[in-house]
Amino acid sequence: MDTEKKKSIDEKVKDLTNRSTDFQDKFTYYILAVDAACIGFSINYNKTPQLSWCLFPFVIAIVFWLLSFHFGIQELKLTDQVYTQNQRFLVAQRMENENLKDQYLDDLNIKNDKFAVVAKYKIFFLYFGAIAFLVWYFLKISV
Numbered sequence: 001m002d003t004e005k006k007k008s009i010d011e012k013v014k015d016l017t018n019r020s021t022d023f024q025d026k027f028t029y030y031i032l033a034v035d036a037a038c039i040g041f042s043i044n045y046n047k048t049p050q051l052s053w054c055l056f057p058f059v060i061a062i063v064f065w066l067l068s069f070h071f072g073i074q075e076l077k078l079t080d081q082v083y084t085q086n087q088r089f090l091v092a093q094r095m096e097n098e099n100l101k102d103q104y105l106d107d108l109n110i111k112n113d114k115f116a117v118v119a120k121y122k123i124f125f126l127y128f129g130a131i132a133f134l135v136w137y138f139l140k141i142s143v
Contacts, residue, residue, distance in 0.1 A: 028075050031122055035069040035129075042133055054143060057136035064129030071122040078115045085111055 039062060046058060089104040 032072045057132045061132035064125045068125035
């Protein structure tokens with residue numbers, strides 16, 4: 001493969017990586033904003049001054065949204081760690097240090113696995129918070 005074609009492919013890969021990263025970051029910030037909006041709206045919407053068992057799904061919804069927010073923050077932290085680890089891996093690859101490269105690759109795989117779990121929990125708690133809120137709302141209007 002000639003050098004010009006290789007540079008073109010490298011530029012395309014870099015562009016796609018940047019676009020994917022930007023999208024993923026924007027999506028995470030969007031979910032964080034949705035979590036915060038859900039918490040703020042539901043606390044503002046609930047004007048019930050007394051405690052009752054009907055509030056249980058409401059509290060669960062708030063807790064789920066807080067957990068979703070927490071996992072969103074964790075995802076952003078892991079993203080930064082993955083970028084740093086990836087840079088270290090590329091430097092080790094350039095230096096042709098196999099031991100260091102293998103170590104960084106193993107660490108990178110562990111962080112990627114954690115990243116996948118955190119991303120799933122972020123969405124899971126967002127959805128189940130919405131379901132708990134709807135359960136609370138239907139209990140509220142039926143009582």
